[in-house]
Amino acid sequence: MSGTYLLVWDAPNMDMGLGAILGGRPTAAFRPRFDAIGRWFVEIALLHDATPQAAVFTNVAPGGADSIRPWVEAIRNVGFAVFAKPKLHEDDDVDPDMIRYIEDNRDSLDGVVVASADGQNFQPLLEELAAEGKAVCVLGFHEHASWALNDPALEFVDLEDVEGVFREPLPRINLDNLPEGGAWLQPFRPLAELLNHR
Template sequence: MVMDSPRPHEPARRDLDLLVWDAPNIDMTLSSILGSRPASSDRPRFDAIARWFLSEAADHEVEGCVFTNVHPTSAVSLRGWIEALRSFGYAVFARPKVHPEDDVDDAMLQHIASRRASHRLRRVVVASGDGRNFLAPLEELHRAGVRVVVLSFAEVAGYAQESPLIEFVDLEDVPGAFQVSLGRTRLTALPPDGGWFRPTRPMRALLEDSGPLEHPHPVPAVEAPAPAPAGEDRPRAQPPEVGEVGRVPAPQGQQARTG
């Protein structure tokens, strides 16, 4: 039997697990989820992300890359963050943010293509909720035999959850990624015994609002009962059932959906 072997002028390509992180997208999404600029305790821990990534890499070569924009006014403050990332083993690609179109998506896709040419990609993890730019390239990678994982938040990464070719992992399900629960309304990740969602502001704040109060969504109409026969009491219509409100703790060890 003839064994396949690389030609002398074609060195064997090494297996690679690649993680690419879209920092502008993740930061924007986190701000949207929290409704405000994230505090340091609200931001993901990149050391925990690295440990999770390494947990399925076995002895294959690994590479973690963070792609970020640098506004002229934030260059000094970002230096410490970038140095911390490098100390965790991440390479960092930084692009000046001078114009609105100065994004990092093209650089991320180019890097994935470059690594695909130089290595045999085994697993690609993309941390981004941007389906417009990543859906088609990632599905094409899957068809080429690469395991593809999207790491983001369920609220924005519908493209990954709906694709049968892409695995999705919610960032808050990565062990140790956040110091505190983000307090999100994750109705698809409720504990078996239920849980609470806390109010986002005091009820008495409604008295400070000007103008008529409006429901965020129309209240379901209650169907009027049929007229009661003569001589019988008319039954009263029952109001729609109202669910309790509180906070649900982040689930532990949720399994990712696979394509």
């Protein structure tokens, strides 16, 4: 094995992207299976003769540890490391921690997969890594990743295209593939949230 191949998963952002597609919180049938993601990722790392290393970055809301604990333990059992950060303020995002993690591993890096529904914060770093000759892939949802789809330096893989990740097909409707009779596109967040952002 030569270097390291990283998978960096932005859990809050991927949940938000999935929720936008589903029109609400994902149920068990629409939760991504981390064993399938892990198998897919290990195969990619081995193709590059690199050591696979995967980490999920997540926030824990106050009082939310009990609800998130089974999920954290399940993905750790699959082989993913977990970086958990308390969500004490609205801007307590994990993006800076993910970028720092990639930077900390940069010297030994053969490639990186960033799983993020809207990962534009990662674009400058990913373009730098691609320019250095490292393999760079964005894993997400095509509805939210035009920045990656339109960047010739980056490879993009839609999460639903990874074999076995979802038990049921996602109910995807977007402006590119509307049914003949039309379709409702659900809001990304409750309208009442506007009262919190005056």
